[in-house]
Amino acid sequence: MKAVLEKKESNKVSFTIEIPEVDFEKATQEAYIKNRSRFNIPGFRKGKVPRKIIELNYGPEFFYEEAINLILPEAYNNAVEELKLEPVDQPEVDIDEIEKGKPIVVKIEVVVKPEVNIGDYKSIEIEKIEYNVTDDNITEELKSVQEMNGRIIDVEDRAVTTGDILNIDYKGFVGEEQFQGGTAEAQELEIGSGRFIPGFEEQLVGKNKGEEVDVVVTFPEEYHAEELKGKEAIFKVKINEIKEKELPELDDEFAKDVSEFDTLEEYKNDIKEKLEKEFKEKEEVENENNLIEKVIESCEVDIPEAMIDTQLQNELSDFDYRMRTQGINLEQYLQITNSTIDSLKEQLRPMAAQRVKGDLVLEAIAKAENITVTEEDIDKELEKMADSYKQENKEKFIEDMRKGDLSFLETAITNQKVIELLKSIVKFK
Known part of the structure; x- marks a missing residue:
């Protein structure tokens, strides 16, 4: 089978696949074998009607559609691989005509992953976010515990x-x-x-x-x-x-009741240490998010609607899951907020578009910086997953996971490597 790229405009690609007549004949015979039990023609036992007789009764092209359905998926996948394309939507297929004794020419049009115009991310400067624990923070935490114990x-x-x-x-x-x-x-x-x-x-x-x-x-x-x-x-x-x-008095007795410490001062010091750790994690998350946002802003990419629509469904599923963890389903949420599924989609759409753009930008930078994922990287991540899911038989968990599709894990590892690289490059003011 031969694939020829005809044109590529924006994110849409057109190409043709030429299927040899001999291959199409094999697919037609397979279609006949698959469907012959359906026919009941006088003079022949059911399921034993010769293909020629069926074609005489129903036309020589009777099995063509089934044959195309049998042969096209593999031909399409081979063509995509040969032409090094990354489709992001279902293809539009056009077959002008099928003539016996000649190759079948199939015209394909499909939306593909867009190219990213990477900006000058190495010269980006970002104002660093810092959070310091104050006496007010400690007092607020104490009041919260005091309220809980009232x-x-x-x-x-x-x-x-x-x-x-x-x-x-x-x-x-x-x-x-x-x-x-x-x-x-x-x-x-x-x-x-x-x-x-x-x-x-x-x-x-x-x-x-x-x-x-x-x-x-x-x-x-x-x-x-x-x-x-x-x-x-x-x-x-x-x-x-x-x-x-x-509310209980804030004194040493209170500290003994609500913590492992004997004095209120010791308890305050412990609160301070925990808040410092919490604030540090918050700093890292927000600085990382700002970094990614700035890098995304520096890049240009024309995102196909199909990619946004796919991500929008993921965002909707995630939203539904979050609502269920709070005790209501999506239908109840829409009723409470007097909204519709369409209005919710419009609300989530900018987030979906930004998520797609972020993934595309990180992928493009990974290619530009030759960042790759090793088997060792995957093993380490699978071990972390086994620990987080508290798997008793860690080896069995990793073995089972490796039998499935780990592309999601490779993407996550790649993105994290890109982020770590960016953190080492970008200047934090």
């Missing part, structure tokens, strides 16, 4: 203030009609949390236990329930209980 106590002798935790019953009305989903009993609500409709919580401040309150609010225009958008509503609220969180 105890809830009943309030009997005062009115509601911000921060109190109420137990309430309520019924919601629009006009004289009680609306669906606007009723609850023994509902817990922290005043100031912002969980309820704007203006709801503020109207309970200053009220007392056992008091019944008419809370008047207006639903936001972007509210998820169509029938309530922009409507004024009255909630008849009864305050059953008022509770507050009593």
Whole structure:
């Protein structure tokens, strides 16, 4: 089989594949054998009708389409390899005509991976991000632990203030009609949390236990329930209980209770060390992200829509997975946010385009810098994966992984090598 490149414009390539008549005849015979059991022609047992008889009854081209489907995938793959192309979408196939005794000429048009015009990434300068642990950071961390270790106590002798935790019953009305989903009993609500409709919580401040309150609010225009958008509503609220969180004193006893240290000072020092480590990791991530962003900006590439669409599906799957880890599925998220799958795709599209461009740029720099991935690199990464997945039989895990497609791992290793190289080249101010 012979492949000839006809033209290459932007990211679209046209080429022809010439399939020898003898190869096409073999594929036609294979198509006949595959389908002959379907035919029932008088004078012949089912499945035993000669190919010639079938072609006399249905036409000589009867098996051609099946033959093309059998032979074309391999011919296409061989042509792509021969012409050193990297398709990123399904090809458009055109066969003008098939004439017996002549080679079959197939015309192919397909979108391929674009070329990257690499910028002068070696002269890039980036302002270095640094985070320093302050006394306020330590105090904030202490307060967080203090909050977690607070105890809830009943309030009997005062009115509601911000921060109190109420137990309430309520019924919601629009006009004289009680609306669906606007009723609850023994509902817990922290005043100031912002969980309820704007203006709801503020109207309970200053009220007392056992008091019944008419809370008047207006639903936001972007509210998820169509029938309530922009409507004024009255909630008849009864305050059953008022509770507050009593916080422990920040002293040595507190340190003993919440940590392995005997004094508050030792505990503060430990918090500082952990925050310094956390801030250092944050610095590295943000500096690395800024570095990649600057390098991407310095390069030019015309990204095919097909590549963005493919990445967009990946982004959508990742988003769905993140939502599920938070206890809701994609359909519920769309309902809560009053959005559609199309609007979500538009929201994710710039991220998908940037991700594709980033991968293309890193790949181009890897080629320019002759960065390669060795078997040793792959083994090290597989060992890390085995450890992270807590595999008892590490050797068996690595052996099983090596039986599959590890191109994703090679790409990840290559990209990391490129990033490490860039970090050593680029100037951080």
